[in-house]
Amino acid sequence: MGETTIYWCKTGYESTDGATWASCNRDGWTPNPLCQVLESVGCGSPPPLTDGDIKYTVKSNYSHQERVEFMCQRYYTMEGGPHRTCINGEWTGQMRCLKPCIVNEDVYRQHNITLKSSDSTFFTHDEIVEFRCARGVPVGAVAMRQRCNGGVILLPTCQ
Template sequence: MLLSVILLFFQLWGNVEVSSSQIECLTLPDVPHANISEETKRIDYHGGHVIHFTCEPGYNTSGPTIRYVCTSEGWLAVQQESCSPEKCKVAGVPDGVRLNTHVLDNQLRQGQNLRFECINPKDTLRGKAVVECLAGGQWSDPFPTCGAPLGCGTSPSLTDGDTTETLRFHHRHEERVHYRCQNYYTMEGEPYKTCFNGEWIGQIRCLKPCTVDEEAMRSHNIDFRYGSERKIYVRHNDRITFKCTERRQPVGTLGMRFQCVDGEVHLPTCQ
């Protein structure tokens, strides 16, 4: 124990490396989220050898470098330091924006959120109202700004659909543009998109109809139960009833009535 104290004293106060072949540290200390510094890495370690650890990206220490010295008692920490996740600094909040979150020491830990609002109730928040502290002290999004609501450019296109009005290159905040789907297509969602502070919001889909023709039915030995058409279009969610052709019997137990689901319909088989 006396030798350990002497070695540590020289290392801390005299900055002198003391080696002793009678003392050997066979395994490195386990420092979570840290790696040994290349400058202090050796093939083997004897009494008085000092090693330094540096934190992995996204982690840091609150004090001096993490150091260990090899003693007769094994590795002894020179400072009781550890690597902790970097915190996100709360700085540079734009003018006109108010924090709606209590923040201690102007920093948050990973996983915590910042909430923002506009000081002037007539202004609109531009950007995310909530940002999250990520690993490495990074924010999930830039801090938002506040100002008069922004307009939008040309309304977005709709697959298998179109707008019901003339194309325009500018729209005001909260202005709506109405859409319609192509013939036989079924609209899912509200029939419009709204300009909101520079972004178009609103979810619309045009769901495909199903097509069943004579060739497809012939390959399955089936026909339409009702009507004499050789080809039909069926809207999404509508059902079709089939029958086997003469002297044929259905295969399986699923029946002969099937639903159209976004352009796909299961055809029964007869033999």
């Protein structure tokens, strides 16, 4: 009776009055109760994803632990994700949309190359693209097989 002790609340709980000590008296511990369930806080709309969108309808308010799914625009490749979750007022989860490589006919003509097996203009991140000489032979150090890297692809040249 009359003694004081230090205490802390378990994960998911918080002190009822901010105290870190309690006293024993005739009626039990003061403060009483010592700990209460941590009040969860919701979130507003999640931050936008550059070159991507939320897969379903966007809301202005989300509950604690509610999650949203993102997707990248066509030809873009998602790195990380695809979900962000509302945790006590903060959005968690990281992702980004990696750009595709775009190569048009004018660029092919400038380098005197064509695609080996397709006639695509768009290549997704990390896609391997094989070129061939439209005429002549390769010149320079750039190989005829290249990988798209976040919107950048090295192009071989032929003469």
